Amino acid sequence: MALVVLVVDFVGRHPYWSGFLAVLVAAAGVVAAVLVNRERGRRRAAQAERDRLIAVTDAMSGAEFEQWFGRLLTASGFRQVRVCGGAGDRGADVTAVAPDGRRVVVQCKRQGPSNRVGSAAIQRFAGTCREIHRGELCLIVTNGFFTNGDGVHLAHRLGITLVDRRALEIWALTHRPPFAVS
Known part of the structure; x- marks a missing residue:
């Protein structure tokens, strides 16, 4: 309360x-806001550039891969x-709406180098x-590969799109999915 009285008296x-x-305080606030915004933009750009490289997924946890x-x-x-x-997701790690309006359900499989x-x-x-x-639109996405055999044939028969490391790498670089969406 005493501070308010002092400020009113000074004014x-x-x-x-x-x-x-x-005016000086307002200008300092604007400068601080601009600097914070630039730093956030720089971090977003750096994250987006890192996200374009498939190799970054090799050191991720499953949850980090889903976020990626x-x-x-x-x-x-x-x-x-x-x-x-997470626990209880019933196979849906990521959901989305495709550009063409279809509901997308994704199962992410972050694999080690020797696992399929x-x-x-x-x-x-x-x-x-x-x-x-x-x-x-149902997708299984992995930073690795799929085993050849019955599972791949079943996925094809049921209309499940399998996205392996090669396709995911191109997708990450181009931001164009390896399947048709409009």
């Missing part, structure tokens, strides 16, 4: 200095991107993508 006795100080893929979807023009992976996504993972996702999550 009454020194109106010009008070105005000058008010969510950012890729957003950069590729998908809307309402929601990363929802097998038939069992594809079969589990096939059972939940459309029936549970109402996916119109």
Whole structure:
């Protein structure tokens, strides 16, 4: 309360200095806001540049890979991107709306260099993508590769798009998905 009285007294006795100080404080606030905004923009640009490199996914956890893929979807023009992976996700790590309006459901598989996504993972996702999550465009995305065999054939038969490391690398570089969306 005493500070308010001192400020009011100062303003009454020194109106010009008070105005000058008010302008100075406002200018400092604007400069600080501009600098903070520039730094955020610089960080976003640096993150976007890192996200273009598939190699960054090799050191990520599964949750970080899901976030990375969510950012890729957003950069590729998908809307309402929601990363929802974790316990109880029933196979939907990421959901979104494609540019053409279809509901997208994604299962992300972050793999080590020697592991491959097998038939069992594809079969589990096939059972939940459309029936549970109402996916119109169902994707399994991995930073690795898929095993050849029944799972790949099943995915093809059920209309599940498999995105392996090679396709994901091109997608990350170009921001164009390796399947048709308009």
